[in-house]
Amino acid sequence: MELEFYYQRLKGMLKPDRFEHSLGVMETAAQLAAIHGADAQQAALAGLLHDCARSLPRETLVEMAGEFNLPLHEVDLALPMLLHAPVGACLLRRDFGLRDEAVLRAVSVHTLGDGQMTLLDQILFVADKIEPGRHSRDVDQLRDLANCDLGRALLQCYAMSISYALSLGDPVHPRMIEARNRLIFDRPDRKI
């Protein structure tokens, strides 16, 4: 089975705790897909593979981003770990032979999102923050929210990520702002 092939391949690339996290995201993404009407197999695959480049050193990520001709913002260079998402998608295409464009896109935007997030992109983004291995203070409330209102859960994820960046004095990537604004403007209960 396809998933088994990727499972074995990935296991050799990630540290055990990162692999555990990937299995948790796979499970959670498939559950969210079933609830919100997305393809559960695609969601599971995206969840399993999303962090395939997460164990690469920062310098390697910047180097590979150059090799793959990825557009680089100065925030990417300041915080190169963000690049594990788009670099991971390129590796999945080149080294794993993955050709599912929807899965590749979801992996590519799972750290920042963008202004055109698909349902699968949103599911992966949220699943990454609420998988069973996550134990942050508000995670249970976020899990409940994700089951009933995925868009609002995603907004909550952005609020947490942006607040965290601000608390560290880090720059905030403009694609996060763009993604968050789009979510706000596209909400059916928009108030502004």
Ligand SMILES: [Fe+2]
């Ligand atoms: Fe990641």
Ligand SMILES: [Fe+2]
């Ligand atoms: Fe992750």
